[in-house]
């Protein structure tokens with residue numbers, strides 16, 4: 063049973079939490095409620111009159127080919143980003159866990175990409191893959207690949223996946239490394255004495271033992287790919303060519319601020335909001351509870 | 356089964372040498388206990404034999420083969436760790452079978468060996484549990500089981516009992532000894548508990564600060580400790596050390612009392628007498644001013660100082676004894692139970 067502790071009532075605690083509450087209200091709750099309200103409205107093409115239409119915007123989205131395509135694309139994009147950045151991070155952490163000398167330097171260098179702003183990360187990849195100036199298209203030409211992500215939708219998708227995954231590796235790496243370092247040394251030594259080589263040890267012991275982390279990162283990476291990759295897409299492809307890289311968050315922006323369909327765009331962002339809430343719930347429910355080996 | 360030879364072994368971490376030229380020959384089937392205070396290098400030595408630490412210089416041989424460069428897996432050893440190091444995500448059965456599976460042993464054979472080990476260790480009912488569903492003692496058995504199913508040439512134990520309570524420790528100690536005798540596998544066992552060391556080992560290697568102080572049977576260590584350190588470390592309560600002057604076969608104590616049995620020693624020496632070798636004698640030369648008594652039931656420990664000096668003396672007397680503090684008690688000690696050491700080198704002065 064929790065013990066009740068009595069403090070003299072005063073204004074101070076309220077004052078101390080007030081800034082956080084105000085920030086939450088002004089920057090999160092208010093815009094969110096505005097979006098919900100907006101999603102029930104349809105505005106005419108000239109922005110003169112608005113009409114309250116209940117769920118019409120949502121019903122329209124459910125049948126909109128383009129929206130459903132974008133949904134599928136987003137899932138593909140998220141899975142690729144999560145799998146790519148998590149497996150890269152897992153491998154790097156596996157090596158970092160083994161090395162003794164220079165470990166700090168190695169770790170510090172690996173964490174840097176995380177500090178790069180999404181737009182800058184995007185710009186970096188745009189430069190490297192610029193069809194006429196970039197180093198990679200130049201190299202790819204030698205193996206017979208004609209790289210032009212301004213024209214080729216699959217290539218554009220690949221590029222944003224790489225850029226988004228690259229940026230997330232550092233984050234995943236940190237969590238994997240921490241998880242690996244909390245595995246008792248003697249356990250790995252016991253496996254070595256039992257005859258397991260480094261690869262076998264990784265597969266039989268390290269990977270299963272970091273599975274709680276894998277699950278946690280899966281959710282985090284999905285959320286990241288769904289919502290935090292706007293900057294990268296905006297810098298690299300602007301959703302193109304021909305909507306090939308228009309994922310849901312980008313479509314919200316595009317339909318709302320470029321297409322000026324504020325109601326439809328608001329409905330999309332409400333759907334995204336529900337998705338992120340759902341993912342957070344999943345994360346809290348399953349990650350808090352320890353994953354059973 | 357195999358013998359183990361350590362030749363001129365040195366281990367350094369950076370600039371710090373933690374093991375200094377360790378030598379030792381372990382015979383096939385022997386149970387060797389490495390004992391010493393914390394930080395003396397016991398685990399390091401064991402881990403070098405296991406292949407978990409590199410050898411800075413010197414040579415380790417298992418059987419006829421030099422194993423310095425071999426991976427742990429290729430040394431045909433099994434090790435029991437202090438924290439057991441069971442695989443938490445595998446059942447007891449899988450834990451025990453793991454090493455066999457890697458060595459590509461047939462399913463039926465694995466099943467047979469696991470069952471056999473489980474029978475020996477009486478862990479049959481737990482085979483399908485996860486390690487975290489077991490008590491400390493049961494985990495300890497599983498760790499042993501994992502070692503014995505492999506049928507290795509050498510068992511290595513690094514303080515396997517230190518996480519158990521006192522009673523279980525005594526019980527497991529006996530079981531380990533019985534098991535080793537039954538299987539006849541050469542074993543090295545690390546502990547800092549001298550009672551465990553004395554009861555388990557065919558021979559004991561006493562380490563101190565990275566040096567081997569003495570390597571011999573428990574009785575040798577008890578009867579003829581080679582150094583002051585071994586003399587003080589082996590036996591409980593520990594040996595009394597009295598400064599003395601030797602000459603002409605006699606020992607003159609700090610208070611002028613004289614004892615026979617100095618052998619060839621001369622000059623200033625340290626005289627060692629075990630508490631249990633001090634015999635009460637009204638007219639004995641060792642006169643002790645009593646300070647307090649510890650009643651242990653079967654015997655009594657008498658604490659005091661050598662009369663007229665500050666030197667502490669402990670005597671262990673059978674039965675119940677008591678007297679007023681400040682009483683003077685006389686003791687003698689047979690010449691064969693006197694240990695004479697050179698205080699400068701700490702080494703025994705040979706008779």
Ligand SMILES: Nc1ncnc2c1ncn2[C@@H]1O[C@H](COP(=O)(O)OP(=O)(O)OP(=O)(O)O)[C@@H](O)[C@H]1O
Nearest residue numbers: 368373391392393394395396397398399400546547
């Ligand atoms: N990785 C390491 N780097 C530097 N010094 C080390 C390392 N491992 C051990 N040492 C040092 O080597 C010495 C011996 O350590 P070791 O673990 O062998 O002691 P031990 O006899 O097993 O002690 P305990 O009874 O406490 O387990 C210690 O002084 C320790 O500080």
Ligand SMILES: [Mg+2]
Nearest residue numbers: 397398399513
């Ligand atoms: Mg140790």
